[in-house]
Amino acid sequence: METVTHFAQEGTLVSDRHTDVPTNAAIAPQPAPPATPLAEVAPDDSNSCQTVNEVLARIGDKWSMQVVMSLGRGPLRFNELRRRIEGISQRMLTRTLRGLERDGLVSRKVTPSVPPRVDYALSTMGMSLRDPVMALGGWAIEHRHAIAMARSAFDDAQEEG
Amino acid sequence: METVTHFAQEGTLVSDRHTDVPTNAAIAPQPAPPATPLAEVAPDDSNSCQTVNEVLARIGDKWSMQVVMSLGRGPLRFNELRRRIEGISQRMLTRTLRGLERDGLVSRKVTPSVPPRVDYALSTMGMSLRDPVMALGGWAIEHRHAIAMARSAFDDAQEEG
DNA sequence: CTGAATCCGTCAAGATACTG
DNA sequence: CAGTATCTTGACGGATTCAG
Numbered sequence: 461m462e463t464v465t466h467f468a469q470e471g472t473l474v475s476d477r478h479t480d481v482p483t484n485a486a487i488a489p490q491p492a493p494p495a496t497p498l499a500e501v502a503p504d505d506s507n508s509c510q511t512v513n514e515v516l517a518r519i520g521d522k523w524s525m526q527v528v529m530s531l532g533r534g535p536l537r538f539n540e541l542r543r544r545i546e547g548i549s550q551r552m553l554t555r556t557l558r559g560l561e562r563d564g565l566v567s568r569k570v571t572p573s574v575p576p577r578v579d580y581a582l583s584t585m586g587m588s589l590r591d592p593v594m595a596l597g598g599w600a601i602e603h604r605h606a607i608a609m610a611r612s613a614f615d616d617a618q619e620e621g
Numbered sequence: 622m623e624t625v626t627h628f629a630q631e632g633t634l635v636s637d638r639h640t641d642v643p644t645n646a647a648i649a650p651q652p653a654p655p656a657t658p659l660a661e662v663a664p665d666d667s668n669s670c671q672t673v674n675e676v677l678a679r680i681g682d683k684w685s686m687q688v689v690m691s692l693g694r695g696p697l698r699f700n701e702l703r704r705r706i707e708g709i710s711q712r713m714l715t716r717t718l719r720g721l722e723r724d725g726l727v728s729r730k731v732t733p734s735v736p737p738r739v740d741y742a743l744s745t746m747g748m749s750l751r752d753p754v755m756a757l758g759g760w761a762i763e764h765r766h767a768i769a770m771a772r773s774a775f776d777d778a779q780e781e782g
Numbered sequence: 783c784t785g786a787a788t789c790c791g792t793c794a795a796g797a798t799a800c801t802g
Numbered sequence: 803c804a805g806t807a808t809c810t811t812g813a814c815g816g817a818t819t820c821a822g
Contacts, residue, residue: 509686509687509690509691509758511758511761511762511765512686512690512754512757512758512761513683513686513687514761514765515757515758515760515761516677516680516681516686516757517681517683519677519681520677520678520680520681520682521681521814522674522678522814522815525673525674525677526674529673537783537784538783538784538785539783539784549815549816549817550784550785551785551786551815551816551817552814552815552816553785554784554785554786555814555815561775562771562772562775562776563768563771563772563775564767564768564770564771564772564774564775570784574783574822575783575784576783576784576785576822577783577784578783578784578785585764585767585768585771588760588764589760589764591756591760592753592756592757592759592760593673593757595752595753595756595757596673596676596677596753596754596756596757597672597673597676598753599676599749599750599752599753600672600673600675600676601672603746603749603750604672604675606725606746607724607725607746609725610723610724610725610746611723611724611725613725614722614723614724614725615723682794683795698803698804699803699804699805700803700804710795710796710797711804711805712795712796712797712805712806712807713794713795713796714805715804715805715806716794716795731804735802735803736803736804737802737803737804737805738803738804739803739804739805
């Protein structure tokens with residue numbers, strides 16, 4: 461799994477990719493999705509855990525989810541995203557967007573003008589990710605207080621130990 | 622967020638906690654859960670993103686989710702868990718379990734016998750986490766092929782660039 | 783404006799060995 | 803069996819600088 465956690469290892473993206481326009485042609489319409497019947501893999505066996513963990517490793521990093529959520533309302537430009545996320549460096553935003561684009565979750569559209577304009581948007585698959593993530597978000601919101609309480613109770617028990 | 626990503630900073634858990642039995646008394650029955658009405662926070666504003674990201678940071682690490690899923694069927698002892706996860710070091714398993722216990726997701730029951738016996742089990746809250754995670758797992762299973770295809774397409778486009 | 787390239791500090795993972 | 807202690811490593815992320 462660690463082979464997919466990090467992206468393209470810093471400096472391997474040496475190419476002129478930042479000037480070609482229709483990069484998203486490969487991800488925009490997915491003509492025949494393999495469509496695993498979802499019953500082929502029991503949802504709680506270890507195989508599933510593996511797959512879940514890959515996704516978690518993908519979106520569980522510090523920024524990916526914030527990017528996906530920020531893009532949920534509509535396309536944004538690079539610096540719009542940057543301002544909306546507040547705290548991300550442009551390097552991390554670039555890396556995060558590359559990773560999401562690589563996995564087909566985000567499409568990237570370059571308008572070669574001066575100044576250049578790049579719009580990022582969620583792909584269809586990216587949009588579909590919002591639902592399960594919102595479910596998780598609902599869980600988080602419901603239990604955040606219980607978690608905070610358990611956490612301080614645990615920490616108190618540690619100190620007095 | 623980075624303040625909750627890592628646990629108790631390596632060596633601060635210096636105490637005799639590994640011999641007291643009823644540690645789970647603080648987390649087992651949550652008498653009056655604060656129960657945020659879930660409409661108090663819009664599910665897609667940035668506040669929600671923040672909370673979601675905390676949860677993601679908590680369970681999105683390399684092992685937590687596998688532990689939760691492995692425990693989903695029932696309690697397990699330390700080495701049973703270790704064998705079931707395959708690849709985790711005992712240190713990481715210990716740390717992961719500590720983190721989950723701290724957040725009230727996992728209960729720990731020590732039987733002071735020789736040899737010692739420690740059973741880990743999901744708390745009520747831990748069980749409730751399984752559903753949204755399974756939803757995410759479903760998404761992962763559905764889209765894993767599309768992701769793999771997008772990924773190799775992207776990588777190919779890089780090399781030929 | 784939208785990045786890429788580089789340097790660099792920090793911290794978490796993993797291996798190993800030891801303890802009760 | 804169920805951990806803890808210690809060390810090493812390298813990935814991650816930030817700041818800065820340069821470029822199209």
